[in-house]
Amino acid sequence: MTAILRTTGLTKTFGAVTAANALDVSVEAGSVVGLIGGNGAGKTTFINLVTGYLKPTSGRVHFDGLDITGQPPRLITRLGLCRSFQIPQVFDSLTAYENLLVGIGIVSMGRKAFIGSALGRQSPETVAEEMLQRFRLGAYRDQLASTLPEGVRKLLDIAMALAVKPRILLLDEPTSGVSADEKFTLMDLVLEAIRAENVTVLFVEHDMEVVRRYVHRILAFYEGRIIADGEPAAVMAHPDVRRYVVGEPVAGGEDAC
Amino acid sequence: MTSSRRTVQGLALALLAAGVAAPFLPRWAGFLVTIAIAKALVALGLLLLMRTGLVSFGQGLYFAIGAYSAGIGADTLKITDAVPMVLLGAFAAGLVALALGTLLARYRTIFFAMLSLAFSMILYGLLVKSSALGSTDGFNVSARTVFGLDPHGPVGRFGVYGLAALVAFLGAVGVDRYLRTHLGRLAPAIKDNELRVEYMGASVRNVVHLHLVMAAVLAGAGGALTALAVGHVDPETAYWTTSGEFVFVAILSGTSSVAAPFAGALILELLRSFAYEHAPNTWQLVMGGVMLSVILFLPEGLWSVFRRRRRSAP
Numbered sequence: 001m002t003a004i005l006r007t008t009g010l011t012k013t014f015g016a017v018t019a020a021n022a023l024d025v026s027v028e029a030g031s032v033v034g035l036i037g038g039n040g041a042g043k044t045t046f047i048n049l050v051t052g053y054l055k056p057t058s059g060r061v062h063f064d065g066l067d068i069t070g071q072p073p074r075l076i077t078r079l080g081l082c083r084s085f086q087i088p089q090v091f092d093s094l095t096a097y098e099n100l101l102v103g104i105g106i107v108s109m110g111r112k113a114f115i116g117s118a119l120g121r122q123s124p125e126t127v128a129e130e131m132l133q134r135f136r137l138g139a140y141r142d143q144l145a146s147t148l149p150e151g152v153r154k155l156l157d158i159a160m161a162l163a164v165k166p167r168i169l170l171l172d173e174p175t176s177g178v179s180a181d182e183k184f185t186l187m188d189l190v191l192e193a194i195r196a197e198n199v200t201v202l203f204v205e206h207d208m209e210v211v212r213r214y215v216h217r218i219l220a221f222y223e224g225r226i227i228a229d230g231e232p233a234a235v236m237a238h239p240d241v242r243r244y245v246v247g248e249p250v251a252g253g254e255d256a257c
Numbered sequence: 258m259t260s261s262r263r264t265v266q267g268l269a270l271a272l273l274a275a276g277v278a279a280p281f282l283p284r285w286a287g288f289l290v291t292i293a294i295a296k297a298l299v300a301l302g303l304l305l306l307m308r309t310g311l312v313s314f315g316q317g318l319y320f321a322i323g324a325y326s327a328g329i330g331a332d333t334l335k336i337t338d339a340v341p342m343v344l345l346g347a348f349a350a351g352l353v354a355l356a357l358g359t360l361l362a363r364y365r366t367i368f369f370a371m372l373s374l375a376f377s378m379i380l381y382g383l384l385v386k387s388s389a390l391g392s393t394d395g396f397n398v399s400a401r402t403v404f405g406l407d408p409h410g411p412v413g414r415f416g417v418y419g420l421a422a423l424v425a426f427l428g429a430v431g432v433d434r435y436l437r438t439h440l441g442r443l444a445p446a447i448k449d450n451e452l453r454v455e456y457m458g459a460s461v462r463n464v465v466h467l468h469l470v471m472a473a474v475l476a477g478a479g480g481a482l483t484a485l486a487v488g489h490v491d492p493e494t495a496y497w498t499t500s501g502e503f504v505f506v507a508i509l510s511g512t513s514s515v516a517a518p519f520a521g522a523l524i525l526e527l528l529r530s531f532a533y534e535h536a537p538n539t540w541q542l543v544m545g546g547v548m549l550s551v552i553l554f555l556p557e558g559l560w561s562v563f564r565r566r567r568r569s570a571p
Binding site: 051072073074077078082083089090091092093094098101102103105106107108109110124160161163164 | 439440442443445446448449450452453454455456457458459460
């Protein structure tokens with residue numbers, strides 16, 4: 001397997017705070033990776049660095065062998081690396097259908113600029129309708145995004161990220177703000193849609209049940225560093241992960257006070 | 258799309274009505290409609306910018322460039338017909354926007370509004386100081402022919418009026434069509450969420466730049482038509498109160514339909530004429546009152562009266 005995404009010594013400091021501390025991550029094509037860690041551990045910073053929203057203080061980001069360090073989000077998106085947002089970033093004055101059509105329209109306009117573009121012979125309108133069906137958003141087709149329930153906005157936000165035909169998708173807390181009993185439905189739906197397009201997925205998640213169920217691999221973050229990386233079972237059993245991420249007291253640990 | 262066809266049909270009907278009504282309109286009314294259309298073209302450009310989330314307080318810049326270019330074209334380049342004069346005005350304004358846009362497209366909100374105003378005031382200052390262009394007095398503009406006809410002849414005297422109506426029709430249909438394309442749909446998307454547009458692979462700055470040029474072309478055409486209708490240009494065309502009036506028209510009309518600026522500008526011109534006639538000393542008060550009522554009771558502009566239910570923007 002080849003690494004589709006690779007970061008080397010990726011570092012970002014905000015004043016005295018090191019939000020990303022020499023991160024070396026290599027992600028294989030086709031895998032589903034979970035990013036875990038407490039608040040402020042550096043998960044979103046990692047996504048922001050990889051997708052170009054933040055410029056790293058030092059270190060490089062390679063996507064499919066191409067150095068994309070410091071490139072703007074627009075160009076990184078065109079190369080095939082896209083993200084969703086923790087707080088849905090949708091176009092409030094457009095309908096659900098139009099929200100998707102914006103992204104698909106951009107892809108169809110810039111066919112040459114988009115490396116991964118594969119709209120085929122279908123019209124952008126048809127692709128948008130299909131995406132609505134696949135994400136079960138059909139009932140909300142003509143509703144303005146501003147009036148949609150939060151869970152639906154979340155789903156639309158993810159669908160919009162997929163609408164621009166990425167090869168890697170970074171999902172920032174896809175299930176936050178979604179009720180507990182809807183989390184699995186949402187993730188099933190999202191991963192099913194993603195698998196159909198053969199997309200590599202990295203997602204930030206706080207719910208360990210969700211993580212355990214969907215990922216091949218876990219990256220555990222703590223204070224800007226990766227403290228564990230590997231098979232879900234191994235990472236979950238790691239003492240540092242149990243102490244800092246899961247929050248269990250560990251027998252024999254130094255915090256016995 | 259049916260609503261697209263309805264818009265085009267409505268505009269075509271309005272164009273036809275303008276043509277049929279021409280011989281029956283008194284001279285003052287024909288002039289008033291021509292001026293209203295010319296100003297509405299500028300407001301149509303503002304509609305495009307406002308849909309993209311920008312308000313320019315400096316459209317007078319492109320309006321003046323259009324007017325002066327038409328006049329200079331007739332004087333210096335010896336252009337004799339009104340049609341190429343209007344084309345020249347639109348082209349020159351677009352060219353200036355293409356250059357200034359490299360800077361303007363970086364700014365938003367009040368910074369964008371003030372920077373565009375600053376550019377228009379620089380032009381005003383230059384025009385006032387240019388004795389070759391008549392300084393504060395400006396100079397006379399006239400076309401020897403309109404569509405190849407003598408402007409004083411039986412048919413030719415409707416020439417500028419007809420030309421304005423035709424440009425308005427093409428401009429409105431063009432903008433309406435454009436807003437329904439994939440590129441045009443980015444206007445409301447940019448207004449809602451620029452970050453997301455960038456994360457979908459489009460350059461917000463390039464789209465804003467393009468819309469600046471399109472708005473300038475419309476304003477330039479409006480300026481050239483005004484110069485032809487009035488027969489004169491002066492630096493007032495670039496003054497900030499002129500730009501303010503275009504914003505007034507755009508807000509009075511609303512941005513929901515490409516036809517709105519034309520209705521709004523016509524109402525404004527009629528209102529001004531009557532207010533000026535019946536309340537010569539307090540006509541500004543009347544205008545201010547109307548603006549206040551529109552903002553209070555019709556926040557989406559006069560055109561919202563015609564819409565039975567709120568529909569999503571195309």
